[in-house]
Amino acid sequence: MSDERRLAVLRAIVEDYVVTQEPVGSRSLVERHALGVSPATIRNDMAVLEESGYIAQPHTSAGRVPTDKGYRLFVDRLSSVKPLSVAERKAIATFLEDAVDLDDVVDRSVRLLSQLTHQVAVVQYPSLSRSALRHVELVPVSDRRLLVVIITETGRVEQRVLELEAPFGDHLVPELRARLNVTAAGRRLSQLARPLGELIDAFQPADQEAVRAVASAVADTLAESTEERIVMAGASNLVRAEPDFPGTVRPVLEALEEQVVLLRLLTEMAEDSADVAVRIGHENTHVGLAEASVVAAGYGADGQTVARIGALGPTRMDYAGTIAAVRAVARYLSRILAG
């Protein structure tokens, strides 16, 4: 009993099913793949594979369909990542390089990814708390309202309007701005707590109230995990795949529109693997996604993962291609941010 061949059969089944979207039978298998054996033999193998839970038949007189477990084995051991074509790489590079802005980069990335994979794509904005600060700017709006603008190395800009108890003097803003930038620039949130605290003492008692407010605004902004933002594109690809998950499109779309769900998903997957992670069907904790698969990868300047991107589609998806695309876009994205 050739264990080898059995795996080859599984691979063949997955590959066929992914393109035809129909249960595959023993006859068509031997026709389309050079397995060198007869349908009867394949049938025996299939019986074993079914026994072990890698494939299943929708009904008695139908061909076989891979189960989630089957897909899992496939992506883990049977599929080789297929490299993108030169043209594709070129397209990615130029398309992303034209971006003018962080918003633009993220926007372009998510569109690009959805086009490359023909799936729904999601991109998470670089996390504030894990990015280093580039600059903090203070703009007086009135005599007791202050606009605080925070710019990170990754290009993300965040702003808050502060309402102060007492009017602040003209001298304060420039001085605070200068000191703030000296202490904050280049540091991450985790390295920021103490220096910010010490900063307060450097000012006259009369001003400390204002300084404290600004400092805590900065800290709060960076800490707010709710401020994690996610964008999504290619929802129309989902309904194109409709026949795949019949009636399941809505739950999936709903899950996708729920930032919290997406966020948790991406976070969980970050723990799975530093590189590309794959979740198949019921492996997703969220019930709405039980018939969907997700491929995700992290990105970020100089090795540090600051956020993640992902593609989501029916379990019956082209894993090799999707993985390649996700990885490629993540890499280019990292490169852009580093530049």
Place this chain on the structure above:
Amino acid sequence: MSDERRLAVLRAIVEDYVVTQEPVGSRSLVERHALGVSPATIRNDMAVLEESGYIAQPHTSAGRVPTDKGYRLFVDRLSSVKPLSVAERKAIATFLEDAVDLDDVVDRSVRLLSQLTHQVAVVQYPSLSRSALRHVELVPVSDRRLLVVIITETGRVEQRVLELEAPFGDHLVPELRARLNVTAAGRRLSQLARPLGELIDAFQPADQEAVRAVASAVADTLAESTEERIVMAGASNLVRAEPDFPGTVRPVLEALEEQVVLLRLLTEMAEDSADVAVRIGHENTHVGLAEASVVAAGYGADGQTVARIGALGPTRMDYAGTIAAVRAVARYLSRILAG
């Protein structure tokens, strides 16, 4: 031949069809509405209405369905905007007031609108060119790279990194920042061209190159119509309405993901009406939206429209409710931005 009653019949048909989603016949009409006449009479009226193109029958032995023309008459003359409940108004107000940021405001608005209307909602970011400037900030990144940050009164933040020909001296940045803000603050793009030009002459020849670059970066950023951004939410509501437009969900979703299409749509509708505008079915120029209706309204501080919001759904939608919701959200949005 009571013209009155005929309109009442049309109204009844629309109202019934909107909730049942099934062709409505003469019998059920008299049952559900106190029309005071017999089905036979209604049938005569329906024949006339059909003659005039306000309703149609899907097939010979079925009830009637409103045509786009019928809906149009309905929204123009037959429906009264139903005011939101106090609870709803309260919910809108508090939900939007918690927003911390322009991004957050827009994000909350679009979610809110999609929930209120049970449709797909879109919100356009305040246009840069029509907003007044609040502040321009310059941050040196290296000795010849300059980060330009532009903040508008509506809270929108835009940034560009500038690559200069020659290194700029230390003195230049503070001076330029100061002058720039004096000339630019509070003005719109249209009022900005000349002052920016004059600004250049105020500097020493050696610096003029850099000043020119910054000035044109500011002008470009404000002018770029491509920088119009739109966010969308509630796509899952679309597929919930699936049976309405069978197989038409995909084109609609595709249209929605195409920023350009959406932008043109909103712009066109801005010309229709200053307040709430409605496009029904084939009135939409984009073919993919031939079976969809759009309700849109402008918003902006102090009467000035700086952008638009809208809700999109099947032609068979609750126009009264949708119009009320769109208008309400637009108003609250304006109020927030003004505050």
Place this chain on the structure above:
DNA sequence: CGATGGCACTCGCGGGTCCTGAGTGCTAAT
């Protein structure tokens, strides 16, 4: 002992037929 050819069996699917009932349009009566 694994591979194979043969064979009986299963059952989903597509197509055809029939029937029911909602809804219409017309006409004659009020």
Place this chain on the structure above:
DNA sequence: ATTAGCACTCAGGACCCGCGAGTGCCATCG
């Protein structure tokens, strides 16, 4: 102008049937 009565239409559901893809098992072969 309204209405009751009536004949007519036709989409949709229920039912039935035959085809064919695909299976599992068994006896046979190298």
